[in-house]
Amino acid sequence: MRKGYITGPVLGALWMLVIATTIAVTMSFATGAAFRPQVLLSLIWGAVAGLIYVRFPARRAPARLGVAALLGLSCLTGFGPVLIGSDTTLQAVLITVIAVAVVMHVSMAAILKELPFAELTRHEFEDAVIRFCTGFGYIFFTAIVVIPFYVMVMTSLKSQQALLQNPLDFSVDLSQGTALFRSYTELFRDFNFGTYLWTSFYVSCLTVFITLLFSVPGAYAVARFRFQGQKAFSRSILLIYMVPMIVLALPIYIAFSLTGLRNSILGIVMIYPVTTIPVALYMLQGYFRGLPTEVEEAGLMDGLSRLAVIWKITLPLSLPALASVSLYVFMIAWNEFLLAFMLLDDPSKFTLTRGVTMLNSSEIPRQHLMAGAVIATVPIMALFLGLERFMTKGLTAGSVKG
């Protein structure tokens, strides 16, 4: 197996299949026309290309360029790695041909670089395999993450009929101008989405505020003081973490129904923080433990009371952690679905997630549902991308919960 003339064609064949599938899927999603990877032909073409790339190690060897060009052009004949449907535009065909040739050349050269034709050392062989896996990994993960979000955004811009006609055609007609965002304007005008957005926003902010108010002193006490039951306490925080929401939602539903708190924002604001306090407490106490006690002791020696120490020394030192916790709690509250779904029935009091659930009915066209999904996703994504550093830290510290 560890011979250049075997490894090269095998990796080449597999890689060609990956490229052909990727290009076919990408072109299908971009144009809606028919593209199909040909498995057997891809394997054969890839094996040939792999052999040539291993045999001619020069970066721009004529044989390499020749086989790349041949591969690209072969797509026109129907015997290439990618089969192009007959009713495809000339532009799309050209792009496919060039993409097959260029992508093949660049990536094959990268994967099979410095791979001798004959005997391989263990390092050379494993490095080549790892390069292949890396390439495949990037394509695979990017595809599975990007495709659903791409579909979500594009579906929200298309009409139901167009979708039923060709579910792959996501090309948007830019000439229609603002009419493109029809479903969004309708959501905000007819479905009250402006109100939902605002409700979700202030409910999340209130949740963050109340959570911090409760969890900061609690976390400090758990992290700094020695008292009876401290260990039991930190364990029960983790334990409460693990109680499934649906189990709690049932009695909360009953209690809220009996007391009339169902269908009120007050009830939601009362419940959300309690679900997030244990998470926040757990995250914060970990951070407080890491802070040096000497600074606080110096404060105590200078005559500050404990509470003043927390306020004037500990909190300013833990601002980054507070930011992470706030973002994480905001995310939980913003994305919360179950409680909002069970406790809110009155359309004037919906949070955004509850509002989107309402759109999931057969009478409302799909693009409205997807537009609602986009509206719910965009703010949290913007927040996430803008404050990625804090968010990642918060996720790592707190996402024992998920």
Place this chain on the structure above:
Amino acid sequence: MSSATPPTGTGALAKREARLAWALLAPTVISVSLVVILPLLAIIWISFKPFTLSDLRPPAPVVRESLRGSGDDLRIEYRLRNSSQEIAIEGVTLSDVLPDGVTAGEVAAPCVLDGHELFCDFGTLEGGQRERIRIPVTFDGDPDAFEDVVEGSEPRVTGSGPSVLTNLEFSLENFARVFDGSEFWGVLWVTLFYTVFGTIGALVMGLFAALLLNKSFKGQGFIRGLYLFPYVAPVIAVAFTWVTLFDPFSGSANALLVQMGLSSEPINFFGERPLALIMVTVFEIWRYFPLSFLFILARMQSIDSSMYEAADMDGASPFQKFWLLSIPQLLGILSVLFLLRFIWTFNKFDDIFLLTGGNAGTRTLTVNVYEQAFAVSNIGAGAAVAVVILMCLIAFSFVFFRFISREEGL
């Protein structure tokens, strides 16, 4: 001269600290026990009761007041009924104040009229029982306004039926229903499949993604952020997107499969029996691999690089370094993640509920709680399922704490 001994017992400072600690913890303890401990006790209580959704509204007397007749033959009529068809209400009374300018005629039992104040005592109202009281009245004033005046004053009724929630009768009926026959084992099997494969899948994918990104290059931060998207986006958005994507009629995935020649006709991904369960498991893996990825990456970056340098000196190949160095180093975080994710996947409700609603053989224990309580509207049975979940959870957390105390020293 006595020798100096270290102080024993708790000193004043320690006591003060402990007091302050509890004072700082009090708000959290109180609120959490109100919303977590109390409901947990409540759900255990309810699981032993025949409690349905309609019992949320206990039986109560309902009254309607109206003015009947015309001219000289005017009468105020109260119609009283029990809102429940089966359960009797006890201590039913009615009281009302007749408006000014009204002269009432004869009042029949069980009512008495004291001045303008009417009081009727019905005692017990059987299930479905109706009562009607007529009071002949005369009125001096505008007859058109009279009706409004009479009907404007709300009569007060008292009386309450027995609430299923508060009495002391218990039954095992709910548990009998839950464990009944093959359904429960089916649900348990689905839960286990979903939990085990969802957890392992997410871990393996997370490990793979972490290996990809465990080197610094330009754009690494961007790709890391991108790979976290499935976890950060609201579940509702991504779940509906998947449903749209895999729709048998207008879904792109099906169109793609047909076009690529992999399938001759559209597949109903979320509607067929074994496929739907696999799909929700795949969704779970897709949504939670970012989490494992993040944890594993953080651990990888904290592994001492000198170990790898030493391995290089000894001529270890990349695979050897992975199997003999990275994996043993990552074993701790992998097992903690496995336990945590196992528990959390076991508890997952939203995802399956939004994707399939528990249909097509995807009903897990948590979805079953909802199904029993709201779809079948038998809250007691739902609570019984919840108690079963709690039992499993206690078993898991026992394992978890034995293990995590070793791993993290908690």
